[in-house]
Amino acid sequence: MIKAITSKDNPRVKFAYSLKDSKTRKENKMFLGETKKSMDMALEAGVLLEVFALEWLSLPDNIQQNLVSIDVLKKISNNVNPEVVFIAKDIDLKPTKMEKLVYLDHIQDPGNMGTIIRTALAFNYDAVILSKDCVSIYNEKVLNSSKGAIYKMPTFIDELIKYKKSHQIIVSTLGKDSEPFDSISLNRNFIIVLGNEAHGVNDEVLKLADKKVKIPVQNIDSLNVSVAAGILLNTYAKVK
Amino acid sequence: MIKAITSKDNPRVKFAYSLKDSKTRKENKMFLGETKKSMDMALEAGVLLEVFALEWLSLPDNIQQNLVSIDVLKKISNNVNPEVVFIAKDIDLKPTKMEKLVYLDHIQDPGNMGTIIRTALAFNYDAVILSKDCVSIYNEKVLNSSKGAIYKMPTFIDELIKYKKSHQIIVSTLGKDSEPFDSISLNRNFIIVLGNEAHGVNDEVLKLADKKVKIPVQNIDSLNVSVAAGILLNTYAKVK
Numbered sequence: 153m154i155k156a157i158t159s160k161d162n163p164r165v166k167f168a169y170s171l172k173d174s175k176t177r178k179e180n181k182m183f184l185g186e187t188k189k190s191m192d193m194a195l196e197a198g199v200l201l202e203v204f205a206l207e208w209l210s211l212p213d214n215i216q217q218n219l220v221s222i223d224v225l226k227k228i229s230n231n232v233n234p235e236v237v238f239i240a241k242d243i244d245l246k247p248t249k250m251e252k253l254v255y256l257d258h259i260q261d262p263g264n265m266g267t268i269i270r271t272a273l274a275f276n277y278d279a280v281i282l283s284k285d286c287v288s289i290y291n292e293k294v295l296n297s298s299k300g301a302i303y304k305m306p307t308f309i310d311e312l313i314k315y316k317k318s319h320q321i322i323v324s325t326l327g328k329d330s331e332p333f334d335s336i337s338l339n340r341n342f343i344i345v346l347g348n349e350a351h352g353v354n355d356e357v358l359k360l361a362d363k364k365v366k367i368p369v370q371n372i373d374s375l376n377v378s379v380a381a382g383i384l385l386n387t388y389a390k391v392k
Numbered sequence: 393m394i395k396a397i398t399s400k401d402n403p404r405v406k407f408a409y410s411l412k413d414s415k416t417r418k419e420n421k422m423f424l425g426e427t428k429k430s431m432d433m434a435l436e437a438g439v440l441l442e443v444f445a446l447e448w449l450s451l452p453d454n455i456q457q458n459l460v461s462i463d464v465l466k467k468i469s470n471n472v473n474p475e476v477v478f479i480a481k482d483i484d485l486k487p488t489k490m491e492k493l494v495y496l497d498h499i500q501d502p503g504n505m506g507t508i509i510r511t512a513l514a515f516n517y518d519a520v521i522l523s524k525d526c527v528s529i530y531n532e533k534v535l536n537s538s539k540g541a542i543y544k545m546p547t548f549i550d551e552l553i554k555y556k557k558s559h560q561i562i563v564s565t566l567g568k569d570s571e572p573f574d575s576i577s578l579n580r581n582f583i584i585v586l587g588n589e590a591h592g593v594n595d596e597v598l599k600l601a602d603k604k605v606k607i608p609v610q611n612i613d614s615l616n617v618s619v620a621a622g623i624l625l626n627t628y629a630k631v632k
Binding site for chain 2: 263267270271273274275276297299300301304367369370371372373374375376378379380381382383386
């Protein structure tokens, strides 16, 4: 169904705009996305609900299409030159296994979040678990930097302590008592923990560690967390 | 020396503003930077020349300080809430060795550029060489994402073909004839080549390859180039 909208006060436009607020977003279990590429991935994942675009797009009949003026589109977009804005329902993927997991503690940069989820998918991890103070996976920059991985990799918020009995907890941390990352042995079920970009993992998380590991570096304090994640996830995916 | 400036037409302000233009920047062999942290790193590296700030900063006498109004600072800043803008002279580091090198072909994203330079420094590579169509290392986002590595890692523009005789050229590419990255043997002198975020390396570069390597991935087309760089640079730094 296609509707033409020229008023910023149109109820669908107002609803789309309201989803920029994280509380409203969560209550409705929907998120806003941008770009045709991202829209196509939402469609393929079966979560695309409604589209706001400047021209008619070839989409299934059950997707509500709103033809809008550029002024209307700019109101609901975060981009200077928007082409399309869409509403999708929250992604709800259930892990098929819970053997190889990644836990992100207070990751704040959306580019890092999306990149780590993309990396976890590439190395066939089973799920990415987030502390509740991580950036939302529905942040537009997370959606973009994940390159669609967000639609395929089960990602949810949970507490690390729940995995203490079932999984070997491996924490990436630069402390003096950390072992070189490539010298440890892994259990069948493990969870790799990565901490905040500036502050690392918090003390509560550190107490839960079965192994503390580090990637030896020279000349500089640390690696970017996405890069550290890439090295650890690649190495541990191949073990056993 | 400290000067108070309230006019956007002040010659020093106009000069700083002119450095936003890449041609002027190159002619003067100077660049603009922002944030106190970045300024401190430029100072430590001996390239800091002049500072524009809202308040007096504790800096050596040979650094020209300009106390400016917020309006003046905003004129020369890229940030909404600028604290300090500085002029520095181009970084000119000479490699002490040319054994382990990284070559970036048409890397466009400043975050990737800075992150790869930071990673190369962390794993003790000797230099990062750029194709002439890479993003400038003096882009503010490169300076930020490098976390100061730009001041320590020799980085310069050159042609890959010049290294054909002296170095083993290892190209990261997803073609069918690529070998798994961890199965190759390395010469004493080698150069790791990483390509554009969307298009990979160009054909001319591919023709120069002694080895083509890939990092096997599942479920998704490719890794982020910074992540791929991290895995390759870490692995090859340890070989031999």
